Amino acid sequence: MIDSRVKFRHLQTFVEVARQKSVMKAAELLHVSQPAVTKTIHELEQVLGVDVFERDGRGIKITRYGEVFLRHAGAALTALRQGLDSVSQEQFADAPPIRIGALPTVSSRIMPRAMELFLKEKTWSRVKIVTGENAVLLEQLRVGDLDVVVGRLAGAEKMAGFSFEHLYSEQVVFAVRAGHPLLDDRQSLFAGFGNFTVLMPTRGSIIRPVVENFLIANGVSSLPNQIETVSDSFGRAFLRASDAIWIISNGVVVGDVADGRLALLPVDTGETKGPVGLTMRADAVPSLQQSILMQTIREAAGEVS
Numbered sequence: 001m002i003d004s005r006v007k008f009r010h011l012q013t014f015v016e017v018a019r020q021k022s023v024m025k026a027a028e029l030l031h032v033s034q035p036a037v038t039k040t041i042h043e044l045e046q047v048l049g050v051d052v053f054e055r056d057g058r059g060i061k062i063t064r065y066g067e068v069f070l071r072h073a074g075a076a077l078t079a080l081r082q083g084l085d086s087v088s089q090e091q092f093a094d095a096p097p098i099r100i101g102a103l104p105t106v107s108s109r110i111m112p113r114a115m116e117l118f119l120k121e122k123t124w125s126r127v128k129i130v131t132g133e134n135a136v137l138l139e140q141l142r143v144g145d146l147d148v149v150v151g152r153l154a155g156a157e158k159m160a161g162f163s164f165e166h167l168y169s170e171q172v173v174f175a176v177r178a179g180h181p182l183l184d185d186r187q188s189l190f191a192g193f194g195n196f197t198v199l200m201p202t203r204g205s206i207i208r209p210v211v212e213n214f215l216i217a218n219g220v221s222s223l224p225n226q227i228e229t230v231s232d233s234f235g236r237a238f239l240r241a242s243d244a245i246w247i248i249s250n251g252v253v254v255g256d257v258a259d260g261r262l263a264l265l266p267v268d269t270g271e272t273k274g275p276v277g278l279t280m281r282a283d284a285v286p287s288l289q290q291s292i293l294m295q296t297i298r299e300a301a302g303e304v305s
Contacts (some may be wrong), residue, residue: 005043005047006044006047008049008080009040010040010043010044010185011073011076011077012030013026013030013044014038014039014040014041014044014052014066014069014070014184015039015070015074016029016030017037017041017053017060017071018052018053018062018066018070021059021060021061021062022059022060023038023060024039024057027196041053048069049222050063050065051063051065051066052066052069053066053292057066061243068283076236081203081292086281092295096126097125097126097128098125098126098128098147098287098289098290098293099128099130099146099147099148100127100128100129100130100143100146100147100148100149100150100293101130101131101132101137101138101141101146101148101149101150101151102129102130102131102149102150102151103131103132103134103137103149103150103151103152103206103249104131104230104231104232104247104248104249104252105151105152105170105248105250105252105276106150106151106251106276106301107129107131107232108232108251108252108255109251109252109254109255109304110150110297110300110301110304111150111297111300112131113304114293114296114297114299114301115127115129115296115298115302116255117296117300118292118293118296118298121292121296123288123289123292125289125293127293130146132153132230133202133204133205133206133230134149134151134152134206134207135204135205136204136205137149137151138154138162138279141279141280141281142161142162142251142281144196144281147280147284147286147290148278148279148280148290148294149267149278149279149280149285150277150278150279150297151206151276151279152170152206152207152249152274152275152276153206153274153275153276153277153279154279155206156207157278159279161281161282161283162280162281162282163279163280163281163282164275164277164278164280165277165278165280166276166277167275167276167277167297167298167301167302168275168276168277168301168302168304169271169273169274169275169276170249170250170251170273170274171249171250171269171270171273171274171277172191172207172210172211172247172248172249172250172269172272173247173248173249173250173253173264173265173267173269174230174240174241174246174264174265174267174269175235175239175245175246175247175248175253175257175262175263175264175265176242176243176244176245176262176263176264176265177239177242177243177247177261177262177263178260178261178262178263178264180245180263180265181245182196182245182265183263183265183266189265189267190215190218190219191219193220193223193245194223194224194225196225196243196244196245196295197225197226197227197242197243197244197245197248198223198225198226198227198244198245198246198247199226199227199228199229199235199238199239199244199245199246199248200223200226200227200228200229200247201228201230201247201248202226202228202229202230203228206228206274207249207260207272207274210272210274211247211272214269214271214272221267226236227244230247230252232248233254235248235252235253236256236261240261245265246262251276256302265290276301278294279296280299
C-alpha cells in the first residue's frame, strides 16, 4: 500500500537531486531554496526508513537504496506526466474548434503564415478555416457559426453589431497569364477588354462595387463576356488555359505573380485600395486560444503589409 506521506514534491525533488548529483543545482532547477530541498529529502528518508543520498567528499552520491527507489520514482513521475498530458489532449479534443472565416484575399496570403505561427504556440487547439463570399461569412459570424472573419471591411450597412480591426490595406489588380496579348498592347488597355473573357468578383463580394465603379470611371460600361467567381483555384486554372482577365484582390495572386505564373496588367488601381482586417461580433469575448490565433494573424499581416 502506498504511504500517504510520500508526496509529488518528494518524488520530484529526489529525482532532480539524483540527476544533478547536487542539492544546489536541483534547487535552482526547481526554483526553491537549498534548505527546502534538503528538508524534502530528509522527509522522504524518514518515510522510507533509509538514506537515499550520502556525502561524497564535498558532494553527494546516491545510495544503493536510493538507486532502487530511483527506478520506481522516475517511472511514477513519467506515468503521472503522461496522464496529465492525456487529460489535456482529451480536453482539447472535446473543445469546440476555433472557427475562422477567411476571404480569398487572405486565405492564401495571410492564413498559411498565421497558422504556422499559431502551431508553434502548441495550444493544441483545433482550427476550422472557412472561405467564401463576404456576405455568407458575415452571416455565419452573426449567428455564431464563426468566431472571426478575416478580410476586407464590409459596407456600413452590413457592419451593425460587428467590430473591425484594421490590419493593412490592399487594392484590386488585373491579373493575366504570362505572355498575355494585352501586356504588349500599346493601345488603351480598357478599349480591348471586350475582346477577352473577364473574371469578375461576384455580386455578393465586397470588392464588386469597387470594381464596377473603377471600370465605369475608365470608360468600361459593360463586359459582354464575363464570369463571376470568388474561387481562386478556378481563377488560376482558367487564366493559365486562356487569355482571360482576372479582376481580383492583390493578395489572392501576389504569390503567382512573384513566381512568374501570372502577370499584372499595367493599370493604376490605387483608388481601389481598401482596409483588410479582423471582423468580430461586438459583444464577443475571445478565449485565450482565439486571442493567440488572432495575434498570429496580426503578425502574419504585418509581414506582408
